[in-house]
Amino acid sequence: MSDDQMRTLLLIALIATPSLGLAQPAGQGADCSAVVIERMAMQHRMPNVEGCLGREVVQELNRTDHRALERSVHHWEAPDRIVSQSPAKDTELQHNTPILLDVSDGSLPPPSKPSTADVSVQAFIASKKPFLAGEKLRFAIRVANAGPATATGVAAYFQTENLKIFPTSGECSERECRVVDLQSGANATLDIVAGILGPGPFSFGVTVRHAPTDPDPRNDSVLIRDLAEPRPAAANLGVSADLQPSGPYHVGERVTVGVLVRNGGPQTATNVTIEQRLTNLQLLRLAGDCRQVACVVPSIPSESGVKFELQATVSDAGEFSATFSARGAQQDLNSADNSATVRGTATAPDVVPPNPSVHTVRTLLEVLGACGLAGLGLSYPVRIARWRSRIRVRAALEGTATAKPPSGIRIAAPAVSLRTRLERGVAKPHGTIPIINEEVRHD
Amino acid sequence: MTEETGISVRELLPGSFSRLGQTLQEAASRENGPGERTLPGFAWRIAGSEASSALQTALDTDVFSLLARGWGVARELAKYADRSKYPAAVTTIVYLGKHSVTAEVHPVLIVSIDGIEWPPFRFTLALSANFETVALVIRDAHIIGLDSGDCSVSAQLRYGEVPLPGELQSRHVALPGCLRFKPPGIAIGSPT
Numbered sequence: 001m002s003d004d005q006m007r008t009l010l011l012i013a014l015i016a017t018p019s020l021g022l023a024q025p026a027g028q029g030a031d032c033s034a035v036v037i038e039r040m041a042m043q044h045r046m047p048n049v050e051g052c053l054g055r056e057v058v059q060e061l062n063r064t065d066h067r068a069l070e071r072s073v074h075h076w077e078a079p080d081r082i083v084s085q086s087p088a089k090d091t092e093l094q095h096n097t098p099i100l101l102d103v104s105d106g107s108l109p110p111p112s113k114p115s116t117a118d119v120s121v122q123a124f125i126a127s128k129k130p131f132l133a134g135e136k137l138r139f140a141i142r143v144a145n146a147g148p149a150t151a152t153g154v155a156a157y158f159q160t161e162n163l164k165i166f167p168t169s170g171e172c173s174e175r176e177c178r179v180v181d182l183q184s185g186a187n188a189t190l191d192i193v194a195g196i197l198g199p200g201p202f203s204f205g206v207t208v209r210h211a212p213t214d215p216d217p218r219n220d221s222v223l224i225r226d227l228a229e230p231r232p233a234a235a236n237l238g239v240s241a242d243l244q245p246s247g248p249y250h251v252g253e254r255v256t257v258g259v260l261v262r263n264g265g266p267q268t269a270t271n272v273t274i275e276q277r278l279t280n281l282q283l284l285r286l287a288g289d290c291r292q293v294a295c296v297v298p299s300i301p302s303e304s305g306v307k308f309e310l311q312a313t314v315s316d317a318g319e320f321s322a323t324f325s326a327r328g329a330q331q332d333l334n335s336a337d338n339s340a341t342v343r344g345t346a347t348a349p350d351v352v353p354p355n356p357s358v359h360t361v362r363t364l365l366e367v368l369g370a371c372g373l374a375g376l377g378l379s380y381p382v383r384i385a386r387w388r389s390r391i392r393v394r395a396a397l398e399g400t401a402t403a404k405p406p407s408g409i410r411i412a413a414p415a416v417s418l419r420t421r422l423e424r425g426v427a428k429p430h431g432t433i434p435i436i437n438e439e440v441r442h443d
Numbered sequence: 444m445t446e447e448t449g450i451s452v453r454e455l456l457p458g459s460f461s462r463l464g465q466t467l468q469e470a471a472s473r474e475n476g477p478g479e480r481t482l483p484g485f486a487w488r489i490a491g492s493e494a495s496s497a498l499q500t501a502l503d504t505d506v507f508s509l510l511a512r513g514w515g516v517a518r519e520l521a522k523y524a525d526r527s528k529y530p531a532a533v534t535t536i537v538y539l540g541k542h543s544v545t546a547e548v549h550p551v552l553i554v555s556i557d558g559i560e561w562p563p564f565r566f567t568l569a570l571s572a573n574f575e576t577v578a579l580v581i582r583d584a585h586i587i588g589l590d591s592g593d594c595s596v597s598a599q600l601r602y603g604e605v606p607l608p609g610e611l612q613s614r615h616v617a618l619p620g621c622l623r624f625k626p627p628g629i630a631i632g633s634p635t
Binding site for chain 2: 252253254282284313349416417418419420421422423424425426427428429430431432433434435436437438439440441442
């Protein structure tokens with residue numbers, strides 16, 4: 001008996017009649033009109049076949065010409081159970097439907113599986129050029145098993161030059177990734193991230209190892225070589241802003257915004273232009289490293305920054321905002337954080353009527369008389385409305401001043417206009433208020 | 444706000460604020476930074492002179508109508524906002540014992556000198572009243588007036604955290620009764 005003949009699994013082909021019970025668990029009430037057994041050796045005259053095919057089938061088989069059967073049979077090993085059948089169980093059978101049964105008696109080892117697995121690996125760089133030193137690259141790796149056997153213990157091993165691999169999953173380390181098993185015809189993909197250590201050539205090699213034997217080891221490894229360029233001059237400016245107080249806000253309130261413009265490097269940022277855009281805010285002052293609405297900072301070294309503070313008053317009720325942006329002469333590695341905006345909403349003040357009161361005063365300086373020379377100008381005692389003081393009158397009077405200027409000269413002083421309003425603040429009791437009595441009056 | 448209560452805020456303050464001009468100038472200098480727009484000192488003294496009377500005018504408002512908002516948030520008086528117990532048509536006189544109430548108001552001064560308008564100067568006036576007794580007139584969940592009372596009241600004006608020196612006065616006030624606030628009065632239970 002050859003190895004093939006020793007295989008446990010046998011192929012039985014039956015020609016079924018309609019409603020043949022063989023579509024059910026084989027041999028249960030089967031009514032076979034004809035049976036053909038292929039590759040069946042009849043050395044054992046089908047022992048235990050009842051348990052496999054059922055009594056009726058066996059009876060039917062026994063009515064056939066065993067000698068004729070023997071001529072078409074190559075192997076028979078006492079089948080005592082059906083491993084599988086086709087068509088499937090409970091399928092309604094048509095006349096002359098071939099029925100395939102895999103029958104096993106369990107007495108022999110299972111058929112030997114294919115002993116080789118042709119595993120191959122492909123890899124390419126998933127990042128776009130140019131490849132810059134210090135940047136990260138993505139490598140896409142595809143491991144495929146062309147069979148015939150399942151590849152077990154599959155692992156991809158990396159060899160790198162001028163690269164550092166960043167493990168992205170628990171199955172991967174800097175040196176390898178484990179795929180475990182790969183069935184015939186299946187494939188697996190790996191996504192590897194690696195940083196380019198410096199400018200110049202770099203390489204990324206992948207080798208897969210597995211069991212069982214690979215019939216074609218030539219496609220088990222792949223090597224990628226490329227060139228990394230030095231990084232261009234680049235900085236990474238970032239702007240953050242903090243609004244104080246935190247609110248609520250009312251019209252006329254002073255707000256302060258602390259602004260930090262930071263350079264994350266790697267290069268020094270030069271000619272950094274910082275711009276501010278205010279909405280519904282009236283600028284009061286700028287203090288710190290930027291004192292104009294649009295200022296230029298000559299340089300901000302890597303990993304350092306400049307700070308400034310803006311004070312403004314809220315002009316009207318509603319939303320107000322302040323936006324700060326920065327840009328330098330260098331390429332910015334992340335321009336998304338180059339601006340920052342703070343916002344608030346102001347309410348109209350709770351004003352105590354009458355509102356507003358307006359006082360406009362045009363005060364006259366009344367020159368009362370010369371008081372002598374002082375420096376280059378003449379000094380005169382003057383009276384400004386209800387206020388008396390000495391001021392120095394220079395150019396305005398020098399042309400007309402005499403040694404003894406006439407008294408009573410009137411000079412227009414700055415026009416002062418005042419408006420006021422009275423806003424309500426917090427009112428509250430302190431401690432417990434004792435209620436002594438209450439009295440109800442019905443109107 | 445009031446019909447007549449007999450005492451306004453300005454009565455608690457002096458006739459003028461001698462250092463107001465200097466305060467304004469310092470504040471303008473501080474808040475506008477060096478090198479920014481400036482005016483000669485005498486211009487600020489002129490402004491200060493006028494600002495003093497402008498503030499007095501702005502503060503010509505009744506003290507108790509401002510303080511009464513403190514009673515409006517007192518939890519002891521919250522029950523008078525319950526219209527099922529105190530119907531709208533019923534007036535209740537509530538007699539209170541010794542307690543104190545404070546209130547803040549903010550006179551805002553907007554100065555324009557030679558057409559240049561400066562950022563508003565926001566002052567704070569802190570009012571404090573210590574009541575020996577007071578009778579509140581409550582109707583329809585509102586304090587509509589005061590009937591009588593006895594208290595001392597003080598006021599302090601400051602700019603930022605800096606009080607204007609010498610501006611603190613305390614005064615004893617005997618409420619004559621029948622003081623009425625402007626309708627609908629001070630709501631009980633409303634935030635200040």
